[in-house]
Amino acid sequence: MSTQKRAGQGFVAGSLIGTLGGLIGLGGAEFRLPVLVGLFRLSTLEAVILNKAMSLVVVASALLFRLRTIPVDQLFEHWDVILNLLAGSLVGAWWAAGHAMTMHRKQLNVVIMVLLLGLALLMLSESWLGLHDGGTLWFEPGPVRIFAGLVAGFGIGTVAALLGVAGGELLIPTIVLLYGIDIKLAGSLSLTVSLPTMIVGFARYSGSEAFAVLKSERPLFRWMVAGSILGAGVGGLLLGLVPPEILVTGLGVILLISALKTFKHAH
Template identity: 45%
Template sequence: MSAPPAGPLPALLSGAAIGLLGGLIGLGGAEFRLPVLLGLFALAAHAAVRLNLLMSLATLAASALGRFGFAAFPALSAHWPEILALMLAAMAAAWFGAGLLARLDAQRLTRIIAVLLAGIGALLLLEAAAGEALHLGAEPGGWWRVPAGLAAGAGIGLVSSLLGVAGGELIIPTLIFGFGLDIRTAGTASLIVSLPAVLVGVIRHARAGGYRERAMVLGVGLPMAAGSVAGALAGAALLPFVPVAALKLILGAILLASAAKLWRKGAAKAAAARAAR
């Protein structure tokens, strides 16, 4: 694979902008990073997903250091069953999904990415419009919490491995609206679930040689990850001054537009492949 057309400076700046947006809405920004990797940096779908996952790991590690090193650890004792169920299922699904990624052709993967990004965009719009109305008011305890955590974790781990994201955009709403955690506790629990799941995916990709291209990792991944971390910290600092619901509406619309563009791109490639036969 040749070096991408854009260099380290665009990677750093775009990573900072994406991290800023992610920090403002409480996410790592990987769902917005993926369309940039596919568009601005013209990476192939498989390479973009693998690199996105590696940058998600770096961003998660920085977030974990900040949260666990400087903030008080929230009380999670009442929620450990569902958190552990989510984590274990997400790890298993991430390992499976990393293997599945290698077996998907580029056109099919592009369409899957488009569908998943559209789903996340729709979720952002729904959260912004409904807010607390989505809260199920679930209380700690209950036999259903572990099976529900396993099912949710499997889905989240699969999405994580196919998009290269940490999964916080799915984990946090699941914990808040499904299991009744408050936003601060859900953010900490999301890190506990995401870190091992993303690490499993990165390890499997590394074992398969997914990070051998140094120009991609050092020229795009490293500066973009650095920018993402800096931007996320700035976004967290600006959070009290920005209307998050309005921002979610805008970013949800951007994701839907990106998904539509990717779907058309996948359809065009599929049509060209059929015509060449």
């Protein structure tokens, strides 16, 4: 496949994924990873690294866009939530990225497939059970909730590093259910946690030989990022046209199928 054709396909794929992500408030990295492995035939670790680089740009852009609605001072009113989750997620991202670089390729494929399946099931459960709606807090403020935040942050950082994602699909319900914060504010808070977490994982991956994919696939990276940002904007404009329950269910099913199909035949 020629470089120009790959770039064009990357732009189209990025636009479609960005639009879907924009409709539900996600960066879409969960869907980019199977595309990078299945369509563009990257190795699993190369796909994770390229996906993480794209996620960094998309998340930084999303955070800047959202500052118009939710300013910085409102975010830092909840600095305790940010620090609580970051204390766990930074450690989790560093640990997971280090293990991913030394893990056998087949083992890494299996781990990533399981994580993608888990995210697909989480999407379906959010749609059917309304996990994003909040409700009763899991823990009252105090040491137990702080510990729960550390554990949750570590797990989310681990998943984010292994998949190259921002982790919003895990962070948003965690912030809503653990800290009782409104879902719109939780979306912005999740980005403030995601950005440093991804930077740590990205820095850790810089020691891998697979990091060279950022140079060899530079045109694909540029065009797919451009498509993702454009799609995210379009998705935001289309908010409300599709019922969230139907959309999240559909995306969960798509992710479930793509995870099984892609990593069953991962090279």
